[in-house]
Amino acid sequence: EVQLVESGGGLVQPGGSLRLSCAASGFTFRHYWMHWVRQAPAKGLEWVSRLNGEGSSTSYADSVKGRFTISRDNAKNTLYLQMNSLRGEDTAVYYCALVGLATGVSAFDIWGQGTMVTVSS
């Protein structure tokens, strides 16, 4: 069974840091681009970042550029999101998502269950 399981969320003060993890199973992790998408409370979905299978090509939303870093460990089948200089507006459920498993290369096939990040003093 294809599965993505996020962890690492929690309560952090403004200006603080947090690292999210996304453990993948059921597919050949290193072959696929992986993404982070977030959803603030009672708000819509916002794309955050993406990383290619090799870990050599990244892209970020303007709202997180320079503060967040996406990475992966293909030996551990795990995707990461290092979040620094956190702000209140970063409060959201963070989902990892997979593109291209069974539906071409233009849709998020599989989503994790999400991990909640709360930035507050």
Added chain:
Amino acid sequence: QSALTQPASVSGSPGQPITISCAGISSDVGSFNLVSWYQQYPGKAPKLMIYEGSKRPSGVSNRFSGSKSGNTASLIISGLQAEDEADYYCCSYVGRGVFGGGTKLTVL
């Protein structure tokens, strides 16, 4: 890229068809085969319902379909059922995702 524009809410009675629109600019929705649609229940992760504008993943009901007119994509749900009540998001994927603001579907 700007977010795609969806109506905040739509409603319909069981058995009726409904349409949710997703308006964008030519560089995103205009590339119809890059448009996807997601269903999300409260407190749950999104689920892919339509990809490449009009294709359904395995396991998704054939009551769900996608279409396009100009720079507006649409999700059509035929034969509305109570279980269809959820939030729906369109997305244009060009290496990164650009999402619509979401539409809350209410089944009357």
